[in-house]
Amino acid sequence: MATFQVPQFIEQKPKIIGPFTLEQFLYIAAAGVLSFFAFYIFNFFFWFLLTILLAGAAIALAFVKVNGQRMPTVIKSAFSYLWRPRTYTWQRAITQTVLDTSELEKLEETRSKMGVQERLKSIALSVSTGKIFSPKKWREEKDRYQVVTRITGEREVAKRVDY
Template sequence: MQFRVPQFIEIEDQIIGPLTIKQFLYLLAGVGILTILWFYLTLVAFLLIGLPISIFMLALAFYKVNGRPFISLIGSFVKYITKPKLYLWRKK
């Protein structure tokens, strides 16, 4: 009996149009944050705060570094910052 083996198992499913569910949720979170800021801030403050937030959310959704998602780069950066950087070798 023959079975069909999936060929591209490393590619995420595109759920909403050309977007994966992660990309859609990152964009939805960005739009939600920007909507809340729109109602509570003036136009100048909204632009100053909203522009970096929108760039960050777009990077989370679409930017890849060496084929890895941007969120993994952020995780590696946080791990690098929080871990000790001095390694001593002691022979026991």
């Protein structure tokens, strides 16, 4: 069976001009050309400031990576983010709900007028109708636990888990 050499360092671009790739060389060369023309246009102080800015920008564009992405890609993504319209779904308009408190006030009023005897009747009715206590719910709770016999012979109640 034939063996094939697996390519490594796929991200690495070929070095064309010295230790630089073609793209890196073009960034640095463009900054050098702009600095050369600025030397004849501006006085020494402004030329020096412009050259420092151009050199910094060229070095950043040529060599800096942010989160594994080259600087031109990051700048392009930043501009597209700034110019593209956005919608923020997490800033939805909260709908105004108006609650009718008149029924609540009437309920509070009747509760305050109700005596102890009537409250007990109300609770007894809720229990008998299953509103508060439901035997079915209690049975479901009871079915969740089972008696388990361990290897040693001990019996223990354990929660039943059905997957």
